[in-house]
Amino acid sequence: MSEKTAIVLTVNGQDHAVLLDRPSTLLDVLRHQLHLTGTKQGCNYGVCGACTVLIDGKSARACLALAGDCGGRDVVTVEGLADDPVAIALYEALVAAGGVQCGFCTPGISVALTELLRERDGDRPTRDDIRHWLGGNICRCTGYVKIVEAAEWALEMLETHPIAEESA
Amino acid sequence: MTELPPVIGNSVRRRDSADKASGSALYTDDLWRPGMLHAALLTSPHPSARIISIDGSVAAALPGVKAIVTGADLPTRRWGAFVQDETPLAVDVVRYVGEPVAAVVATDAAAARAALALIDVEYEELTPILSIEDAISPEAVLVHPGFAQYGKRGELGAEGPNEVTQQELTEGDVEGAWADCDEIVEGVYEVPSQSHVYLETVSAIAEFDKSGKLTVWSANQSVSKVLSTLTKALDLPMSKIRVITPAVGGGFGGKSGVTVQPLVAHLARITGKPVKLTLTREDDFMMMRRRHPAIVKVKTGAKADGTLVARDLEVIYDGGAYAEDSPAVLGFGLLMGRGPYRIPHCRLRGSVVYTNKLRAGGFRGFGNPQVTFATESQLDELAERLGLDPLELRLKNALDQDELWIGGQRITSCAFKACLEKARDASDWNTRRQAGREARDGKVRGVGIAGVAHICGLMGTAATIRMAEDGTVTLATSAVDLGQGADTALSQICAGALQIGLERVNLTGADSDAAPYNWSTGGSRVTYMVGRAIVKAADEVRQKLIEHAAELFECAAEDLELRPGGNVGLVGVPEKIVSFQDISLRAHYTSGGPILGSGALVYDGEPFDPKEATIRNYPFERIGTYTFGAQIVEIEVDTVTGQIEIINAWSAHDVGKAINPLAVEGQIQGGFAQGAGYALVEELLWDEGQPINPTMMDYKVPGAPDLPMEIHPIIVENPEPSGPFGAKGVGEPPLIGVAPAIANALAHAAGVRLRRIPMIPERVLDALDQRRQE
Numbered sequence: 001m002s003e004k005t006a007i008v009l010t011v012n013g014q015d016h017a018v019l020l021d022r023p024s025t026l027l028d029v030l031r032h033q034l035h036l037t038g039t040k041q042g043c044n045y046g047v048c049g050a051c052t053v054l055i056d057g058k059s060a061r062a063c064l065a066l067a068g069d070c071g072g073r074d075v076v077t078v079e080g081l082a083d084d085p086v087a088i089a090l091y092e093a094l095v096a097a098g099g100v101q102c103g104f105c106t107p108g109i110s111v112a113l114t115e116l117l118r119e120r121d122g123d124r125p126t127r128d129d130i131r132h133w134l135g136g137n138i139c140r141c142t143g144y145v146k147i148v149e150a151a152e153w154a155l156e157m158l159e160t161h162p163i164a165e166e167s168a
Numbered sequence: 169m170t171e172l173p174p175v176i177g178n179s180v181r182r183r184d185s186a187d188k189a190s191g192s193a194l195y196t197d198d199l200w201r202p203g204m205l206h207a208a209l210l211t212s213p214h215p216s217a218r219i220i221s222i223d224g225s226v227a228a229a230l231p232g233v234k235a236i237v238t239g240a241d242l243p244t245r246r247w248g249a250f251v252q253d254e255t256p257l258a259v260d261v262v263r264y265v266g267e268p269v270a271a272v273v274a275t276d277a278a279a280a281r282a283a284l285a286l287i288d289v290e291y292e293e294l295t296p297i298l299s300i301e302d303a304i305s306p307e308a309v310l311v312h313p314g315f316a317q318y319g320k321r322g323e324l325g326a327e328g329p330n331e332v333t334q335q336e337l338t339e340g341d342v343e344g345a346w347a348d349c350d351e352i353v354e355g356v357y358e359v360p361s362q363s364h365v366y367l368e369t370v371s372a373i374a375e376f377d378k379s380g381k382l383t384v385w386s387a388n389q390s391v392s393k394v395l396s397t398l399t400k401a402l403d404l405p406m407s408k409i410r411v412i413t414p415a416v417g418g419g420f421g422g423k424s425g426v427t428v429q430p431l432v433a434h435l436a437r438i439t440g441k442p443v444k445l446t447l448t449r450e451d452d453f454m455m456m457r458r459r460h461p462a463i464v465k466v467k468t469g470a471k472a473d474g475t476l477v478a479r480d481l482e483v484i485y486d487g488g489a490y491a492e493d494s495p496a497v498l499g500f501g502l503l504m505g506r507g508p509y510r511i512p513h514c515r516l517r518g519s520v521v522y523t524n525k526l527r528a529g530g531f532r533g534f535g536n537p538q539v540t541f542a543t544e545s546q547l548d549e550l551a552e553r554l555g556l557d558p559l560e561l562r563l564k565n566a567l568d569q570d571e572l573w574i575g576g577q578r579i580t581s582c583a584f585k586a587c588l589e590k591a592r593d594a595s596d597w598n599t600r601r602q603a604g605r606e607a608r609d610g611k612v613r614g615v616g617i618a619g620v621a622h623i624c625g626l627m628g629t630a631a632t633i634r635m636a637e638d639g640t641v642t643l644a645t646s647a648v649d650l651g652q653g654a655d656t657a658l659s660q661i662c663a664g665a666l667q668i669g670l671e672r673v674n675l676t677g678a679d680s681d682a683a684p685y686n687w688s689t690g691g692s693r694v695t696y697m698v699g700r701a702i703v704k705a706a707d708e709v710r711q712k713l714i715e716h717a718a719e720l721f722e723c724a725a726e727d728l729e730l731r732p733g734g735n736v737g738l739v740g741v742p743e744k745i746v747s748f749q750d751i752s753l754r755a756h757y758t759s760g761g762p763i764l765g766s767g768a769l770v771y772d773g774e775p776f777d778p779k780e781a782t783i784r785n786y787p788f789e790r791i792g793t794y795t796f797g798a799q800i801v802e803i804e805v806d807t808v809t810g811q812i813e814i815i816n817a818w819s820a821h822d823v824g825k826a827i828n829p830l831a832v833e834g835q836i837q838g839g840f841a842q843g844a845g846y847a848l849v850e851e852l853l854w855d856e857g858q859p860i861n862p863t864m865m866d867y868k869v870p871g872a873p874d875l876p877m878e879i880h881p882i883i884v885e886n887p888e889p890s891g892p893f894g895a896k897g898v899g900e901p902p903l904i905g906v907a908p909a910i911a912n913a914l915a916h917a918a919g920v921r922l923r924r925i926p927m928i929p930e931r932v933l934d935a936l937d938q939r940r941q942e
Contacts, residue, residue, distance in 0.1 A: 022278065032276075037198035038191020040417070042367045043449045043864035050367055078191035087190075095185040098830040101838060102651025103188025104367035104417030110189055127877060134872035138864070140367055140418050141651050142834055143841030144872040145879050 007071045011036065012080030018067065026070050027051045027062035030077060038078035038107045042138070049137030052108035053077050059115045059136075078107040086158065087114045093153035101141030109137045113151050117158065124155065172825075173664040173732065176893045179830035180670055182656045184415065184649070193415045196371035196387050201442035204373070205234055207435050208280035209451060210270040210287050212262035215296035215524040215857025216311075219260055219289065222270055227286035232279035235439050236287065237271045242434050247400045249393075249425065250787065251332060251491035252319035253312055256401065256431035262291070263311055263489035264525050265858055266454025273435050273443055296524035296857045300463055300486050303330040303521035311489060311522035324495055325785035332487050332520040333495040336784040337502045337574055340513030345478035349469030353550045357466065357542035358924040359907075360851035361486075362459040364531055365869050368417020369452040374433040375442035382433055383410040387417065389424040390688035391646040391678045401430035402437070406680075413678035419650040420842070421530030422457045424690045425492045453862035457529035458852055460485040460497055460520070464542035468511075474556045476565045478513035481505045483539055487520040488527035494520040497528070499787040500623075500691075501535030506574040507543050508584045508621040508796055509565040514574055524857055530690055532842060533904045536622060541925060544618040544908035548915060558912065559597055562619050562798075563588050569886075576777025577792050581896070583822035583886035584619065584796035590882050591617070591798040591820040600802060601916070613815070614917025615802045618905030620821075624696040624897025625793030625890075627687035630768035631701040633662060633709050637756050639734050639748030641666065641709070644676040644683040647698045652899055653831035654694045660827050661699045661892045665706030668734045668748070684768070692897030695827060696793060697771065699892030704767025712763045716751045719759070773890070793888060795896045796822040799840070799905035803913045807936055810929030812848055812914065814875065817906075820882035824896035829883055836881035836902040843906025845870045849926050 004021045011034060018033055027044075030036045030053070042050030044063045051062040054076040062077075081087035090113055093099070100106050116125055116133045125133070130151045134144060187193040224236030239257035246252040258269050270287055274280035297303045297311055308329040312318070315326070324333040346352060372386035382404060388394050394411045398404065416423065428445050435443040447455065467480045483501055487494040498518050505516035533540075551558040567573075569582040591597070600615040631645040643662045649655040659673045676682040686698055710730055717736040718725045721744065731737040731745055738744035755763050773792035776783050802816040819836045826832040849868050853860045861867045887894025907925050915921045920935035 024278075028278075035200075037194065040195075040367070041197070041369075041446075045449070045863050045865045047864040048367060082190065091186060091189040094189045095181055098179070098182075098834050100182065100185040100188050101653070101834055102367065102416060102418040103184065103193055104195065104651075106189050107191035110191070131872045131877065136871075138365075138367065138869055138871060140365055140420070140842070140869060141838045143837035143839075143879055144875060145837045145877055146834060148872065148877060 005068065007068055009067065009070055009075060010073065011075045012077060020067060024067045025063055026065040026067045026075065029067040030062055036077050036079050040104055040107060042104065047138065049112060050105050050108045052111045052137065054111060054115060059112045078111055081111065081114060084114065086117045089154040089157045090114060090117065090150065093150040093157065094147065097146045097150035097153055099142060099147040099150040105137060105139045109134065109139065109147060112137050117154060127152065172893055173667050175660050175670055176664040176827055177825065177829065179828055180656065180660060182653050183659065184655060195368050195415045195417050196373060196385050197446040199373055199385055199414060201373060201375055204442040204444055205273045205275060205439055206277040206280050207271050207273050207432065207443050207445040208277060208284055209268040210284045211451065211455065212258065212265055212267040212269050214262055214291055214293050215265050215298065216294040217262050217291040218294060219258065219262065219269065220292055221290045223288040224270060227272060227283040230279065230283045230286060232275040233272060233283050234275065235273040237435060237438060238269065245401055245403065246318065247397050248491055249493055250321050250324065250495040254490050256434055266526060267489065268431065268455065271431060271435055273439050297330060297522065298524060298854065298857050300484050300521055303523050304328055311524055322787060323785050330522045332491045332522060333498060333785060334519040335498055335502055335786055336782060337516045338514065338782040339574055339780060342478050342480050342513045342515040345513035346469055349477045350472040351550060351553045352467060352469040353546055353553060354467040355546055355549065355923055357464045357545060359462050359538045359541055360926060361461045362531065362846050362850045363453060363852050363867055364420045364422030364457060365864065366418030366420060366422055369447040369449055370423065370427050370456055371446040372429045372432040373442060373444045374436035376436055381408050381410065383412065384429050384433055385412045385414055386429050387423050388413055389419045389648050389650060389690060391648065391680045392685050393688055394426055394429050395680050397426040398430060398433055402433055411680040413648050416648060416650050419689065420532045421534065421690060424530040424688055425457065427456060449864060450862050453867065454526060454859050457531065458526055459531035460487060460528040460535065460538065462486065462538040464539060466542045466546050468546050468550055470550055470554065472554065474554055474561045474564050476509055476511045479506060479511050481516045483518040485518065485520045485535065485538070486523050486528060488523055488525045490527040492527055492529045494528065495787040497530065497535035501539040503791065504536045504539050504621055505543065508567045508619055510567060510571065525854060532839065533900045534691065537846065537904045537907065540618065540620065540904050541907045544905060545911050545923065548912040549921065557601065559588060559592055559617050572780065573794060574781065575783060576780030577774040579794055580890060581824060581886055581888040582794065582796055583884045586884050586886065587796050587798040587820040587822055588619065590884060591800045591818045594880060594882055595800045595818040597800060610808045611804045611806050612917045613802065613804050614913040615800060616909045616912030616916055617798065617800045618909040618912065620797035620799060620901045620905040622692055622795045622901045622904065623792055624692045624795055625771045625773050626691050626693060626788060626791045628770040629686040629697045629701050630684035630766065631698060631705045632684055633705045633765045635709060635748065635752045635763040637752055639752045640672040640674065642674045642676060643702065645698050645702065646678045646680060646683040646686045647694045648678045648689045650689055652835060653828060654689065657695050657827045657831060658698055658702060661702045662706060664893060665703050666709065667730045667732045672734060692795065692899040692901065695895050696891050696897050699895055700890065701767040701769055703892045705765040708765030709763055713748065713751050716754055716760065717746050720746055793890065793896060795898065795901055797901045797905060799909045801906065801909040801913050803910060803917060805914060805917045805932065807918065810933035810936065812910065812927055812932060814844060816876060816878045818880045818882060819902050820884055821898055821901055822884045822886055823898045824888040824891045825885050825894035826883050827893065827895050832883055832898050833881040835898045837879045839900065839902025840879045840906055841870055841875055843903040844875060846903065847907035847910045847925055847927060849928065851926050
């Protein structure tokens with residue numbers, strides 16, 4: 001039986017001391033120890049994207065990241081985007097465009113698109129950019145059309161109301 | 169009703185979307201109970217074997233492990249929708265790779281999984297049945313030697329080895345009709361196993377309280393099916409069971425049967441603790457359900473002018489190791505064998521066979537996509553022989569309202585021709601069809617069409633509406649929203665029927681303690697069937713409201729009407745109104761008691777007419793209320809790589825009335841995407857009975873870059889007289905015609921005909937090579 005290891009994870013801006021008794025994925029720790037269930041387990045192979053989180057601002061698969069490697073990194077889950085103006089615009093657009101069906105993939109898609117829309121400075125992502133950005137997020141319900149439309153709507157909203165974003 | 173309430177036909181926002189988008193919606197695996205234990209399953213490594221012994225003693229000693237349970241530890245009460253052939257864990261024999269053999273219950277899921285490797289099972293391998301051909305061979309060993317002794321529902325007509333059921337729907341004189349045909353086409357078509365790949369794997373939690381009442385939270389499509397199976401499997405009365413369905417991460421038919429709930433309930437009973445089981449993706453791929461692969465033989469004959477005369481169709485579905493819904497799947501397939509066309513002489517026959525593979529079950533389309541791939545492909549082959557435009561051939565033979573479906577039921581509403589015409593016009597079919605095979609960088613373009621028909625009426629359902637003191641209502645139905653938006657559409661129907669705002673309708677979750685029976689979310693039936701029950705329930709509420717108002721106004725009930733916004737008013741006197749709130753307060757505190765309404769029905773469309781057709785072993789007494797569609801796909805084929813790319817799609821569907829048009833569009837686009845996967849890439853594969861692609865890495869489902877943005881939904885509205893505000897179903901049809909439309913587009917683009925899907929590059933290249941050699 002291996003020794004237990006203590007690590008400190010920074011998740012959504014808060015430090016959490018976590019005891020690991022075996023090598024655990026970030027996804028397991030988020031869901032089962034920190035009870036942050038917005039991050040979903042879809043495939044556990046890094047294919048479906050339902051577990052997408054931001055690590056140091058970049059989207060990453062929580063099912064492929066070892067929790068032990070995430071000490072000192074800035075982990076943000078979908079719960080951590082509750083007050084994020086880009087995410088809020090996205091949620092609004094996803095709901096209005098009909099981009100949400102069963103919803104199991106949606107938190108991961110929200111996180112992935114938040115990164116894309118945040119980093120748009122200058123170059124506005126095209127429809128094709130959005131489609132290809134979503135290549136790592138499988139949705140089995142929508143056929144993606146309304147999700148891509150929602151991302152475009154959110155972009156428009158953010159461009160029309162840029163102040164909201166800066167105030168955050 | 170001449171003018172519809174504004175909430176009907178309105179793309180109101182879904183009630184659940186904001187929670188889902190932000191990650192706060194709770195699915196079964198997100199739930200937790202005090203003292204909860206976790207289960208993991210040991211599965212069979214063999215497609216067919218006898219279990220000699222199972223030794224769990226070492227595993228049981230692992231810290232954290234609370235119980236090791238095998239089939240021998242559970243009462244052998246078998247269940248099954250048509251054939252009682254299922255048990256929670258394998259008993260004596262295993263029948264497919266992935267079948268659960270033993271369960272470990274431990275304090276956490278990782279410990280339970282770690283213990284699996286320590287269980288020692290000794291097997292004696294048996295000869296497996298791995299294909300339809302193996303199964304029907306006269307020397308075939310039997311997957312279920314005890315089949316004759318199992319309990320069964322209805323006449324299944326099983327005759328040959330490994331046969332689960334055999335059915336027939338026949339009209340006219342097929343053998344005699346061939347002589348009247350100027351052109352006859354014959355072909356054999358093969359379709360694969362498609363996996364549902366709902367994003368949420370199957371999950372269940374079971375807990376007993378001290379009174380012995382069992383509560384089960386699980387991912388499912390039918391509270392009522394889970395309830396009726398648990399009562400058999402656990403020998404508990406339904407009064408001692410509560411079934412709750414939290415948010416469900418997609419189903420598509422894969423969660424329509426009962427899955428792990430009986431096992432998890434047994435584990436909770438054995439350990440005396442709440443138990444959760446969430447399948448890993450690999451276990452879900454290997455243990456749950458799949459679309460029936462099938463071999464479809466079809467022969468169709470027509471006059472020189474394109475008038476269809478006769479069809480002979482024989483389909484064999486591979487049902488896998490357990491029968492589950494297979495007889496119903498075959499019944500659906502045969503019902504769609506003639507398609508939405510006039511063909512006076514039709515013989516439609518089929519069977520389902522057991523094999524030593526994962527069981528097949530319901531999957532969006534329910535037997536229809538298999539048959540429709542064959543028949544709609546063949547119509548294009550026929551059109552080519554006749555020198556006719558394939559769309560014109562379909563229009564020429566298209567059924568109309570008031571004509572008869574095969575079996576003799578009158579079609580109560582039909583806009584099939586309108587679907588064909590609208591898809592034709594939107595896609596500029598004639599131009600694209602004539603542009604034809606322009607080559608560009610080794611790529612050729614083509615366009616293809618398929619007609620689609622389905623049903624939305626079957627089985628039973630009920631709804632209740634109760635009015636609170638403030639005049640708002642609580643609607644209760646146990647229909648499960650799988651993501652298609654039923655919760656919102658059903659609330660809209662309730663609000664529309666009572667002419668109140670949507671915010672005044674509260675909906676109970678799918679919870680057997682709170683809501684009445686609904687057969688299932690399946691068969692594209694929820695909007696139509698549950699919607700009808702809601703309209704009935706609302707009518708009872710309306711009558712009671714009017715009775716109160718008649719007493720208050722001292723007038724005749726006939727002089728009163730509902731007014732928008734929650735009022736009852738005197739006809740012709742705009743200012744004479746009383747609010748639902750005032751009436752409900754009166755009902756609660758002064759007279760009559762709280763206002764309740766209920767609506768219940770079993771599908772009541774016309775039955776088959778035995779004078780019209782020969783019908784053998786058909787699994788449904790009544791089924792119908794037909795829906796129609798036409799799907800056109802434009803593709804580009806890379807003649808160097810064999811890759812097919814979808815460029816454009818138009819999908820027209822006769823939905824009667826779209827209660828929520830945005831949700832209908834979502835069904836059309838999402839169904840198209842699943843159909844594109846079925847057509848082009850998806851196939852579960854086995855090697856000697858071993859699944860070789862049971863992960864999302866190896867089993868590919870279409871991603872955003874694989875699909876076009878141009879999936880154009882076309883909503884065709886032609887009210888169904890019996891439907892709620894004229895509505896019919898749309899859940900399944902958008903998947904059904906995609907594969908044949910693409911196969912027809914491929915034939916148009918490259919002159920090759922694939923009678924086998926998925927149309928992977930290798931198959932396309934082989935066909936192109938063969939054509940070059942000819």
